[in-house]
Structure formats: C-alpha cells, structure tokens
Amino acid sequence: MTRTGTAAVTKADAVAGALRQAGELGEGDRITGLDQLLGGWSRHSFFADAELADGATRRYVVRAKPRGALLDTDLTAEYHIYRALQGTGIAAPRAFCLEESDDTPFGGPFFVMEFIEGRMVNMFQARERTWLEEEWSGSRRLAEDMVENLARIHALPAEGFADVPELGFLDVVYLWRGVYEDKRLIRDPVVEEAYDWLEDNVPQDTWTGLVHGDYSVRNALVADGRVRAILDWELAYRGDVRFDLGYLLLARLAGKHLRRRSPLVNAFAEEDWFLERYGELSGRRVDRESIRPFEMLGIIMLLATQFTAVSMYTHGHTTDMRMAWSRFSLPGLRQDMVRLMQW
C-alpha cells in the first residue's frame, strides 16, 4: 500500500466531499487515511479511512478509473450496477457516490462504496486451491454461495441496467477480435482460427440476462467460508449469461498457468454438481456441449487483456513488469483453444 503527501490529501478531500454530498458523511467527519490496494490494471482501488465527529471510525473503498487504464470500461455503469444490486439478495457492497469528472485527483472518475470484511481467494496459489478443495469436501457453503449468487445475477430483470451495454454473441466476438487486430504485435494462427470457429459456432438460442463478465472466486470477498460480496463488475454486459458459465469452466480459472491444477470448477466445486445446481436454481438445464463456445469467448476475452497489456508496455504507456509478463500466459490459453476446437 502506498501513501504520498500532497496527492493523498487532495484525494482524501475529494472522497470526503463526495461522501458529504451523498449524505454519508457529515461536516465534522474527515477522511484521515487513503491507501492504495495492490492489483487492478483498469481500476485503482483504495481504502479510505474516516474519522467521524463523534470519534467513531469507518472504512470505505474507492474505485477509480485512472488515465490510460488497461481496458476502456465504463465506471459510471459499474457504479450503477452496484446501486441496482441493492435489495436483490446478491452479495454486494453499497455504493454511495460517484464523481464522473475525468479531472479528479485520482486521474479520472471514481466512486465510493462500502467496505466489507473479507479476502479475495487467489486460485493460482496452491495453498488457496487446497483450502478451496477442503471447503468443497467439507461444508460446501462457499460453492453454494457462488452458484446461488450467479443464478440470482442471471435472473435479474434487464430494466435495472439500462446503461450496461447490450452485446449479442457475435458483438462480443467482434469486440475482442477488434482488440486483437489493434493491439497484436505478432499474428497468431491459433487465435485467428478461434475467431473463425466462434463465427461458425454461434448458439442457436440466447439466455438473455445480466452477464458479470469476470465471475470468479477471485472476484468475491470471502470471510468465514462464505461469500460476502461479488466485486469487479467492469466487464458486465447484457447478453447471453452462459458466458459466465463457460468462463468459470476454463482450466485457467482453476489455477492453470501451464498444466491443469485443480479438477474443480474455479477450484471450488465439481463440474457436474455445479452445472446441475445452477440448473436447479435458474430453472434452466445446462447442456454441457452448448457451453463450449462460451468457454472460447472467455479465452478470447482473457487474451484481449493480455494483448493490451503487452502493447501498453511495448509502447511505453506503462513500466509495470506484469504487463510484459502477460506474454507468458499465452501458451496455456493457446493449448486450451486447440482442445476446445478439437484439433
């Protein structure tokens, strides 16, 4: 976590001002600390600590979209999603206020939301996968929470999410193919065949609803073996919700970098159980074969972020070594693509 002198004070004032305007803080309340969290290429997240006039303390989370973010996603839409999730039974923090200006101390728009105790589980770490497997072998509460929240998300009426983009299956393909064409530094025959494969495998039906777009235990806050909040809605769109199922089924989401690491879906549940339980909760039986195009959609989305990261590094927009390292994530994903296409 980092703290800088004058810049932190200015950001703190901006957060305090926004919270006062929303009625969440009073005139005598102050933001006394602002610490940036690790991670996040398209969003910067901060803990904002408040000291209230009566001596109590409170913590908030600030989400900001800095200039030159990895993906040009809509922070305003993300804020409205959090607002719309209130009262739906989906685990989500309250969002209090949004500052839409590009000219803020955070380098772009930001919003402030409720702090919820919990941690994000990193399925790429062996000890975390072991813990997830123990949870699966034991109470299974985490697995139940993950599938219940997903089914609820997919059942939400579209009317509450008017400013979330609506994307058909091919819209998603063209979106990520466009990123490849724009950002690629080398032509990849497997990737280009995959885009054509997707155009040849458009599903005949559509399960329309709110798609999270990056649903994973890594984007859930977990405490005491329970899901306390679903986070990171910046890739959400209105479209075929089977994207979230396909994405979860990727070996990558079970911790694969090169070799498969866990037989469990997203390292938290057996595949048959997960799909059957989702079917029970959603009222829709999942045909496993029908999910394959959505697995491929998930891979091309991941690839788009990797291509963008490497391109940003190459063109000097960032010196973050993790962006350059992204090129090493391609071999594992390429292998998954050739297997999906059954070459």
Add this chain to the structure above:
Amino acid sequence: MFNPLTPAEVVGAIGRAARDAARSEEPASEFARGQLMSAYSASRHLGVELESFEPELRLFGQAVAACIRQRADAGGDGERMAALADRVEATSDARAVGDAVCELLDALRGDAGVAAGELRTEVRSLLRQLADREVDLLADVIEGPARA
C-alpha cells in the same frame, strides 16, 4: 510460440525492472517486490524459450511446408502456396512463421475443395502438437515434471 515481445524485448523488460529496483530509494514495497518476482518468472520462462523453441519452430515449419507441397492443388494459387511453403520452412522466427501460417489458413478458408480441407486439418494438427509441445517444455521447468 507465437508470443508478442521478442526474447530481446523480454530481456530489456527484465533489465528495466532490475534497474528500477536498484535505483529506488524507497523501502521495498509489496508492489516493488512483485515487479522483481515477475522479472524472475520471466527469466525462467525465457530460459526455456531460448534453449528449446527455435528447433521446435523449425521442425514445425518444415512439416507445414511438406504438407503444402503434398497438396499442390489446395488454396487456389499454386505459385502463392509454393512461396508460402518456402517461407515457412526457411525461418524459425516466430513472427515470420506466424505470418506465413496465417496467410496459408486465410487462403484455405476461401477454398471449399477437398484438398484444402485436408490441408487445413493437417496444419491444425501440427499447430495442436506445437501448442502442446510449448506447454510441456515450459511446464517441465516452471512447474516440474508432470505427475503420472
């Protein structure tokens, strides 16, 4: 094998991460340590690449060229296909091989004939083998030998 950033560019990135760490006057933060760990991981992957990718890519190119020449009537333009075969077997540069194979597949996509279909299947099979080989070479070093 068709990975953005050349090995030389990756070496440059690793060097910059080391330089930034050396020049920093701040105590090592979690972010700064993460940068160095990424650089270390990159060096391990790059070591495998420098040691073993070039001969694999050369073998792949030769196999693709042989397939093209065996199906001389695929892809429409015989001269163009012969030129692609020459290009793909003459280099082990990933960018050049990627370009040639993409152009080959583009040409075959527009040809509904049996020979084109068979050639496409063979090239895809070779790409699959190459993808698996790349993962195995990296995984043996990065993640240890596969468990039986």
